Amino acid sequence: MFDNLSDMTVLEKIYAFTALIGGIAFAIRLVMQFVGAFGDVGDLDLDPGDGGFEVHDADTDMSFKLLSIQGLTAFFLMFGLVGLALLRASHVSEGWSLVGAVIAGLGMVWLLSQMFKQAKKLQSSGTINPQRAVGEQGTVYLSIAAGETGKVQIRVQGRLRIMNAVAENHEQIATGEQVRVVRVLPGSILVVDKTN
Template sequence: MMDSLFGDLAPWFTAPALLGTGFLMIQLVLGEIGGDGALDLDFDVDIDGDHPGAEFGWLSLQSISAFFMGYGWIGFAAYRFLDVGFTGAAMIAVLAGVGVAWLMVWLLRSFLKLQNNTNVSIQQARGMVGEVYVTVPPQGTGRGEVVLVINNSRHSYFAVQDGDAADEPIVTHTRVKVRDVDTASNILIVEPA
């Protein structure tokens, strides 16, 4: 087994594979157990907040370790199991490393974008058009539920009717407009759109 991993020219692939995999595993373990240190730093950084995920670029530690992991394991597999020689395996390894690094950057940016889009104020719902999820009963007889898309994410809110035309229920899948928001109870006041 050791001869297969470290014999011949295989260390050109196994060493980066083990280092990249080890670093990603350490990050995973520290992230799960809350690994932080007792380091106290005081500095000021000005970052443009319009581009969530910009800090996960091609030269981040995550993408570099993902490159080494992809380069190493795919290169090792190509070197040992395909009849392409060292040069062919190295080219396959570089392509695989770039692909895995790109995938890591894309995933981290996507996760960060999801995290940034979840904080929504119910005040943003005023004037928006949504869809009834649970039938909104006539005025004063209960509440239903409405789904709105705010900042590219779906949010569900309780809703009631109010006004002259509120004597009929608004059934599921009907489009409604948010006329007002009761901030005390976080309930939308809706009317058919």
């Protein structure tokens, strides 16, 4: 494609340069994002004399945004490749190649944003919701004294958990007895009742 660099027009060189820089930066950024090199950003302190600028623990979401480094590199990659292809292979005018290159770059940014949006839907917090324990049965792990807190072993959201519990009727429930969760108190304390 690049038989002789001196035979290229200025616009072809611009397309080739943006495709090369955009492609390299896009590949590096994508690999680093997948291996976790771009995560939380924190503790940025800049002091340019009298004025000041501080950001502490900036818990930013470095996932894809339309105007991001990932978006810009994707734009430049497609802008350069499509623009060069339109000029050299399709032999369209420079104006139409510029229009096609911009449309292709914007299309790539949109496509990439949709891909990241769909990938973000696969994310799960992994947090257990204690309210889902209501109605479930479990076993007393550490005896519940009358009016006191003990522990129960119960399956919540597919996970076997040991959680704090109190008896519904303020009675004593011995270790090993089967219980059912009636409700959940603040602080994720389960209110349980004997099942037998």
